[in-house]
Ligand SMILES: [Zn+2]
């Protein structure tokens with residue numbers, strides 16, 4: 001199973017429109033790993049392609065990745081930076097399977113065409129969905145609105161995606177999950193003092209306690225450190241990877 005980080009910025013992305021801060025100016029000029037689209041990942045195996053979240057950048061992502069078939073779309077929650085590109089699927093050439101909680105599925109009547117092109121499936125806490133060989137299990141994470149993280153499991157390999165989890169510590173279920181997983185993804189807009197999301201410093205602490213798990217930080221904001229600064233800061237933590245647009249990992 002593979003996971004590709006197709007967008008690694010927070011709600012604004014980097015460069016953020018209208019922002020003239022140093023980070024955004026640099027990203028505008030030089031690009032490189034400091035240019036981050038709004039957040040999404042694509043999980044694949046031999047037979048299937050699963051999209052997790054559909055932000056405003058998703059049309060470009062599908063074109064650049066040359067993806068013409070999706071087994072399913074999963075949506076974590078209704079915040080616009082996770083679903084703002086969903087209307088591109090109005091014109092998707094096949095009926096698209098959409099999984100999410102009631103709160104996010106309530107947004108699909110934006111257009112009739114989109115509504116008619118989707119087949120909706122409500123996700124329930126810890127009730128797995130099988131996409132052929134990949135088992136996808138949703139679990140609730142604390143955030144401003146009802147939000148699901150997802151566990152992607154194939155054979156004995158697990159990728160856990162926490163989506164916009166708030167708070168700096170893990171509950172007992174999450175702690176166990178982190179221990180038994182191969183890759184764990186956290187959304188860290190900021191370096192420290194997170195409010196609606198976990199921050200990089202808290203992930204450093206979790207990574208130290210779980211040396212045999214690989215961690216990835218993504219959903220990075222323009223107020224966070226630059227990509228190069230983050231990589232330098234996290235050098236002592238061999239099991240934390242700083243995501244960038246296009247990073248692909250395999251389990
Ligand atoms: Zn978000």
Ligand SMILES: [Zn+2]
Pocket residue numbers: 016019020021022023024025222
């Ligand atoms: Zn900025």
Ligand SMILES: [Zn+2]
Pocket residue numbers: 077079143164
């Ligand atoms: Zn959110």
